Amino acid sequence: MAKPIQTIQKIELTEEQKKIQSLENLLSGVADNHDSLLETLDLLQELHDSGIMEALGSLLKAKESAAKIAVGQFTRKPVTNMINNAMAAGGILTELDPETTSKLAKGLTTGLQKAEQELKADSKLGLFDLMKALKDPDINRALGFGFNLLKGIGEGLKE
Template sequence: MAKPIKVIQKTELTEEEKKKQSLENLLSGVAENKESLLETLMLLQELHESGITETLGSLLKTKEKAAKIAVGQLTRKPVTNMINNAMAAGGILTELDPETTGKLAKSLTSGLQRAEQGLKEDYKIGLFDLMKAIKDPDINRALGFGFNLLKGMGEGLKE
């Protein structure tokens, strides 16, 4: 009967063998990814020829100064106002029903087209035309929408 193995000898690679194995792994990776590496090299060449790599290198060397300038620009009052307004507009848009917003945008487009057509005709509107227009169901619907919009805005401004 064979003797049981009591000691397992771990083979330690020398530094030279580790380097050789790393180099073989690297060459294998290059061979497997030849096309993507060539495309990456071409991209880097284009970036170098256009001066972008030089610009990025300079930017990285002066990163603290560039960061101070960027932060200084971002903390200016007009920029912070723009960011706050964008966030408020985003908050408003999350509360609106997308179907209603789409319908409103479509009707606004239609209204602008009709208004442009009216400008080309250069028609003068008289008092009787206004009275007649109020009876038009489309105009009456838009007026009702506008009055309700103004009512809601007024209630919101009261708070």
């Protein structure tokens, strides 16, 4: 029978051997990613030619003062109001039915086109025209929608 292994010898690489192995790994990676590295170099050259690299370098060197300016700008009242309003609008949009919103947008577009035509015609609207318009199903539908919209807004403002 063979003798059992008593000691395990760990192979220690010298610094020179570690550097050679590291360079071989790097060359292997370059060879494997040749096309993407060339594209990256082209992109970096374009950024350098346009001056963006210099601007980014300056920004990184002045990162502390740039961060103070950015934080100062973001904490201004108009900016915080804008962020809060955007978040509120986003919340509203998540609650709306997309089909209804689409119908409303199409109706608004059609209404604006008709209003523009009437504006160009420069026709006057009389009291009897208003009475006759109330019998039009499209106008009646829009008025009903508008009144219910106003009622909902009023109820929301009461809370």
